[in-house]
Amino acid sequence: MTTAQPMRSDDACLAAITDVDRQCFDYLRVHGPASRAGLSANIGISRPTASESARRLQQANLIRETGSCPGQRGRTPQLYDIQGARGHTVSLALDHDWIGLRVCDLSRGVLWERIDRSGTPLTTEQLVAASRTLVAEGHRHASGECLAVTCSVADPVDPRTGRVIDMPNSPFAAGHIDVGSAIFDRAPETLHVDNDVNWAAFAESRIGLMQRQPNFVYVFIGAGIGAAIHVNGALYRGADGLAGEIGHNRLAPGQTLVQRLIELGIASPSDSSIDTDRLISMFDTRPQDATATAVIDAIAAAIANTVITLNPGALVFAGRVFDSPAFAEALRRAVSHALPRPIEMTQTAxxxxxxxxxxxxxxxEQAERYLHLRIDPPAG
Known part of the structure; x- marks a missing residue:
């Protein structure tokens, strides 16, 4: 869901931004300050073209002069850098026992960050109060226009409305609130809310192990169990945002994966949360008993069914349980055994x-899109 923003006085300057300007901006963001000659040489454009790009980006208040190159003969070249103070982004992550907020400037530099860990599951009221406190503190450390707001929640999100879907027996409090009005005082169309596993997979696709793999499934096992589906370079959320809810996959004889884990004593009957400590201890103890084997078989069946249906190029595993080498290896073996052909399996870093x-x-990316610095559609 894209962000709807008010009209700005510099819209004409932003509308004049060209593809070459975007290349110059990206180069400065990734590599730091550069002269017009440096932009010309590294991007492969003429010096006059680099000069024109620098002029347009300065007029739009997207880059600034930041000094000059020392030790140069003749006219001293001027250095340019991202105008970080042009605006900021706010990102909030809500989990069952921790809340995190990060505020960044336009150059993607972190202005302020805080992670609050409760140690125990938060109630809806506690989650809202703690989140509002963090957001207010974050804004005090920000400068310029708020360019984009994103939020990660541990429940599915309807991609059409940005509203959190309250799943039956969910262990996460976020499903019971309207994130936009309760936490940000913003209309739903002015922020981007998504499921936590989707956001994690998005990071994997942008700067992680899946940068060159357009088709993969990202499986998370923690207090909850779920997957993110990446198809042809974009997240697939489904019609209602429920794609990847593999805990609801049905296994023989008709139980869902979560119901099977409850039966095996690994998940809570009241809220379906997985006891990760017990799960890890089952596999760190030798020899492993029949219950451990049944747990692995159930999880592997749900994952294998997803892989067979989607035919991804890779599987990425994430979650605290994968800190147990014995669990990780047992699951890899069981998934491999259930598949008709091998698949790359790896663990997130x-x-x-x-x-x-x-x-x-x-x-x-949303902020850059808003400022005409990206022309690709929003992910997913």
């Missing part, structure tokens, strides 16, 4: 805060 990382990257 981003850790528990991957959803916040993905939301931050999503906010940066």
């Amino acid at each position: 981003f850790g528990a805060q991957a959803p916040l990382l993905g939301a931050t990257l999503g906010a940066a």
